[in-house]
């Protein structure tokens with residue numbers, strides 16, 4: 001395989017990027033770490049590690065409550081991340097950014113607040129067959145608690161949404177919300193956001209996009225997308241665990257009741273009643289992820305420093321290389337052949353279970369995920385119990401993909 | 417190649433994992449139960465037929481899973497044959513000790529020595545904590561079948 005045939009964008013130097021990630025120098029079982037599990041959680045660049053530590057060493061107190069210098073500075077930093085996030089996804093207003101723990105919490109917030117507080121029993125929610133459990137289970141819970149009907153868009157053999165079926169599900173006008181992944185964590189497929197938006201809005205439904213994977217690989221512009229809700233999680237975007245983002249249009253956030261009650265989300269409290277703080281704070285009960293917000297801002301600046309054009313070009317090149325190399329390993333079957341895809345490739349190997357594959361790869365220092373990837377219905381759709389999954393990030397190299405393919409070939413002979 | 421995984425994937429495991437001898441459904445059975453490992457999607461169902469004295473006359477299984485879990489199910493079906501419920505529990509305790517999970521085993525009963533010897537190749541999972549549950553899945557299902565439970569989910 002001639003790597004030189006597929007150059008990454010000229011300005012992008014993967015070795016320089018790798019130098020920013022201290023963990024990539026680690027040996028695993030005496031071998032060089034080949035980390036192909038970024039879709040589960042990405043590694044952290046020096047800037048994020050430093051921001052986290054610097055905050056603790058120089059600028060830390062609780063936010064929104066101290067009148068003292070430290071609290072004011074910390075509040076500025078925390079609130080400053082809202083601006084950074086708003087810039088990242090081109091939100092119209094910084095108050096449209098709600099901090100949550102992760103994507104899962106963002107989706108649960110929408111299900112509990114918008115779902116129970118705004119949607120009426122008898123309305124329907126549409127999700128797809130390729131959802132992560134975190135964009136499935138909250139809607140099942142809403143269905144059971146609030147009398148919402150749950151409708152599922154099937155996935156085609158190529159791993160794309162069946163758009164004709166989607167349109168049919170919307171036809172009766174009862175769908176209040178469409179909640180769909182922007183990029184599949186199993187198939188790598190980017191869903192056709194513009195068409196989803198056009199169809200859903202034409203039928204009076206709002207749209208939530210689960211951007212957990214998508215925002216890592218391509219520029220996201222929520223205004224250009226035209227969606228109503230967007231969620232993502234910090235730890236996959238080279239940021240810390242414990243912080244994620246829910247973006248929603250102001251007029252929706254204004255109509256939504258708070259989900260969790262407590263400190264920070266109120267305006268005044270008496271025994272009789274409490275009144276709510278303004279958006280977004282009415283959705284941020286309790287002491288938030290202060291340090292994590294500072295580190296998330298550092299992660300976003302890191303990504304912006306490389307630039308989404310370079311990231312997308314590098315990862316498109318890696319993905320093409322991976323699909324090409326895997327196609328030449330006997331017995332490998334890749335799930336999903338959608339042309340529009342990000343840096344995630346799931347596969348099975350004939351005669352070897354995904355866990356055995358992962359264990360053998362691990363012996364060579366190659367980290368992949370094996371299992372159902374929190375997407376059991378999708379596994380059933382493709383008639384498999386589990387797959388192995390290689391996923392790529394800014395630091396992934398073509399040589400690492402070669403190592404994966406070469407080692408897979410040996411795994412195949414081991415179990416032959 | 418992969419010489420250093422031979423401790424985990426010993427010949428016996430590759431052999432029984434790929435060509436299990438007891439992988440079938442029993443037409444006539446007295447007890448059955450399924451084991452499910454939601455973490456990795458492995459599933460196994462075991463069937464038991466009892467002898468008049470209450471011991472296991474025949475055991476068989478059907479399952480989908482990795483080489484370790486299939487090989488372990490197969491060796492389980494082989495080794496529990498002829499044993500009573502109490503004896504199977506004791507054997508499982510000894511087996512878990514081999515895996516480095518559960519309580520350390522006391523000196524094995526002479527009656528268990530051959531069976532534990534047979535199960536010994538699975539002991540390689542010791543070094544792979546996330547794989548221990550693969551080796552115990554079928555055993556949990558058997559205990560559930562012996563107790564008359566239909567489903568057993570392994571959280572080991």
Ligand SMILES: Cc1ncc(COP(=O)(O)O)c(C=O)c1O
Nearest residue numbers: 102103104132134185212213233
């Ligand atoms: C598509 C998708 N949605 C949601 C999630 C959930 O993310 P988190 O666990 O950070 O809430 C993930 C990650 O596992 C994902 O890949």
